[in-house]
Amino acid sequence: xxxxxxxxxxxxxxxxxxxxxxxxxxxxxxxxxxxxxxxxxxxxxxxxxxxxxxxxxxxxxxxxxxxxxxxxxxxxxxxxxxxxxxxxxxxxxxxxxxxxxxxxxxxxxxxxxxxxxxxxxxxx
Numbered sequence: 718x719x720x721x722x723x724x725x726x727x728x729x730x731x732x733x734x735x736x737x738x739x740x741x742x743x744x745x746x747x748x749x750x751x752x753x754x755x756x757x758x759x760x761x762x763x764x765x766x767x768x769x770x771x772x773x774x775x776x777x778x779x780x781x782x783x784x785x786x787x788x789x790x791x792x793x794x795x796x797x798x799x800x801x802x803x804x805x806x807x808x809x810x811x812x813x814x815x816x817x818x819x820x821x822x823x824x825x826x827x828x829x830x831x832x833x834x835x836x837x838x839x840x841x
Contacts, residue, residue: 718755745782749774773810777817784821792824805833 721736734753741747749771752758759765780795787793797814798806811833818826828834 718758718760722755745778746775749778751775767807767810773813773817776814777821780814780818780821780823784823794825794827795823796827796829798829805830808833 718737720740721733724736724739725731725733733755737751737753737755738747741749741751751771752769757769759769762768783795784793795818797811797818815826
């Protein structure tokens with residue numbers, strides 16, 4: 718979103734939708750159905766990343782790019798965050814990411830904020 722804002726600032730004649738579209742295409746996200754204007758990101762709203770962004774598809778795309786760019790000779794361990802600010806991720810999303818990492822041929826996974834991944838209370 719910041720890059721699209723930068724493009725819009727440089728060229729005010731470019732709409733938010735076009736600026737976002739250029740950035741999505743550059744990053745390989747152009748067919749994920751991401752918001753077409755800044756307001757639709759609803760940043761700061763509760764669960765905005767789960768309601769407004771195809772989070773699993775976006776992260777799986779990034780994991781696919783990482784595996785491809787690193788090549789088979791370099792081990793790859795994506796970080797999957799099971800919780801954090803401002804709330805914990807739903808466990809079904811985390812499970813899809815774990816399955817996706819395995820299907821993409823990653824060598825393992827690094828978990829960060831695993832509260833959603835366990836069925837018991839973690840002690841700090």
